[in-house]
Amino acid sequence: MERHKEKFYELFNKKSQKTIFSPGRINIIGEHIDYNGGNVFPAAIAYGTYLYFAIRDDKIINLYSDNFAEDGVESFEIDAIIKNENGAWTNFPKGILATMAKHGHRLTHGFDAYVYGTIPNASGLSSSASLEMAFALLVFEIVGKTADPVEMSKIAMEAENNFIGVQCGIMDMFAIGLGKKDHAILINCNTLEYKYAPCTLGKYTFLIMNTNKKRKLADSKYNERRLECSAALKRIQTIFEVxxxxxxxxxDLPQVKKALNQETLYRRVRHVVSEQKRTQLVFEALAIGDLPCVGLNLNNSHLSLKDDYEVTGSELDLIVQAAQKQAGVLGARMTGAGFGGCAIALIEQAAADTIKEAVQQAYFSAFGYNPTFYESKIVSGTAVI
Incomplete structure (x- = not known):
C-alpha cells in the first residue's frame, strides 16, 4: 500500500486522505438467474479494488489507474461527465458519478483518485462492479452521508445498464457491497431479501481457475441471453401467472415446453428453473456442512450452463472437466457471465498443488497457454480501510 500512497503523492502533489477497499466476488452457484428473479449465492473475495482519494477545493475530478498507467490522468469537471467512446476504464466511475447525482448525491467538490486493482480484467470476478462500488462509497464519503450498500448496489446496476450499456443484474454489486467475512450470501434478486450462510469448508477450499481467455461482457452474448429470457417469459405468461x-x-417444464414450441428458448428456461433449485440445495447443504452435495450441484450447474444456456466455451469446459477428474475435487463449474473468464472448484486443500499441476498440463496441451490459479479468503464488503 505504501507504494501506491507514494505514487498518489507524485501524481497529485498531496497525500491521499482515505483508502477504500472493494472486493471482487465469486458466485458459488446461481448463474444467469439474477436477472430472472432468482436466488444467487455469491461471496466476496480478497482480490479487489483499492481506491485512494483526496478531496479538492475546486470542481475538478482527476482519475488515474495503476492498472492502466499508459492512459495517464483523465481530468474533467463535475458538471461535464462525458462517456469515452473508446471504452476506457474511467467510464465506470463516470457512470457512478452521473447516476449518483441523478439520485440526489451530487458532489460540490472534485477529488483526486488513484485506483489499483488486483482482480484480473475480464476474468469474471467482477472487476467492474468492484470499481463501481468503490466509487459509490467515495461519493458518500465526500458528501458526508451514511453509505447504504443496498442503495449503492442499485445505483451501480443502473449505471452499468444505462451508462455502460451492459444489461447486468444486481448480484455482483450486491455481493460486493454486502459481503461478510467467512460467509456466503443468498440473495433473492427479485425482492433483494438476503441471508448469510457460514462458509465453513474444513479441509476444503474454493480454487479459482482463470482460463486467461479474455472476454468483454458488453460484446458477449450476455445481452442476447437476457432478450431470449424476456421473449420466453412473455410466451409463458399466457399460461402461467408469473x-x-x-x-x-x-x-411446470412440460407445459412450458409445449407453450414455447421453440427448443432454444425452452433450454434457456430449463437452465433458469433448474439452477434456481440447485442454488437452494447448495445453500442448505453448505449450512449443514454437506460438501459432497455442494460439489454435485456445482457439476450439474456447469452442465446446464454448457448445454442449456450455452455460455461456457471450450476453455471453460476443458478446465472444469480437467478439475472434475482429479482426486480431491468435489465439484467444479464456470463462474460469472461465461464466454471465458474463471471457473471454481471445491477442492481438498492438501491436494491443491497436485490438482493445479494436472489441470495446467491438460489446459496447456489443449490451448498452448497456461491458466492462472487463485486461492482466496472470503471477506467483508466495500469499506473504508
Missing amino acids: EQLCELELS
Missing part, C-alpha cells in the same frame, strides 16, 4: 422465470417449478 412475473419472473424463477417463479416456475421444475414440474
Whole structure:
C-alpha cells in the first residue's frame, strides 16, 4: 500500500486522505438467474479494488489507474461527465458519478483518485462492479452521508445498464457491497431479501481457475441471453401467472415446453428453473456442512450452463472437466457471465498443488497457454480501510 500512497503523492502533489477497499466476488452457484428473479449465492473475495482519494477545493475530478498507467490522468469537471467512446476504464466511475447525482448525491467538490486493482480484467470476478462500488462509497464519503450498500448496489446496476450499456443484474454489486467475512450470501434478486450462510469448508477450499481467455461482457452474448429470457417469459405468461422465470417449478417444464414450441428458448428456461433449485440445495447443504452435495450441484450447474444456456466455451469446459477428474475435487463449474473468464472448484486443500499441476498440463496441451490459479479468503464488503 505504501507504494501506491507514494505514487498518489507524485501524481497529485498531496497525500491521499482515505483508502477504500472493494472486493471482487465469486458466485458459488446461481448463474444467469439474477436477472430472472432468482436466488444467487455469491461471496466476496480478497482480490479487489483499492481506491485512494483526496478531496479538492475546486470542481475538478482527476482519475488515474495503476492498472492502466499508459492512459495517464483523465481530468474533467463535475458538471461535464462525458462517456469515452473508446471504452476506457474511467467510464465506470463516470457512470457512478452521473447516476449518483441523478439520485440526489451530487458532489460540490472534485477529488483526486488513484485506483489499483488486483482482480484480473475480464476474468469474471467482477472487476467492474468492484470499481463501481468503490466509487459509490467515495461519493458518500465526500458528501458526508451514511453509505447504504443496498442503495449503492442499485445505483451501480443502473449505471452499468444505462451508462455502460451492459444489461447486468444486481448480484455482483450486491455481493460486493454486502459481503461478510467467512460467509456466503443468498440473495433473492427479485425482492433483494438476503441471508448469510457460514462458509465453513474444513479441509476444503474454493480454487479459482482463470482460463486467461479474455472476454468483454458488453460484446458477449450476455445481452442476447437476457432478450431470449424476456421473449420466453412473455410466451409463458399466457399460461402461467408469473412475473419472473424463477417463479416456475421444475414440474411446470412440460407445459412450458409445449407453450414455447421453440427448443432454444425452452433450454434457456430449463437452465433458469433448474439452477434456481440447485442454488437452494447448495445453500442448505453448505449450512449443514454437506460438501459432497455442494460439489454435485456445482457439476450439474456447469452442465446446464454448457448445454442449456450455452455460455461456457471450450476453455471453460476443458478446465472444469480437467478439475472434475482429479482426486480431491468435489465439484467444479464456470463462474460469472461465461464466454471465458474463471471457473471454481471445491477442492481438498492438501491436494491443491497436485490438482493445479494436472489441470495446467491438460489446459496447456489443449490451448498452448497456461491458466492462472487463485486461492482466496472470503471477506467483508466495500469499506473504508
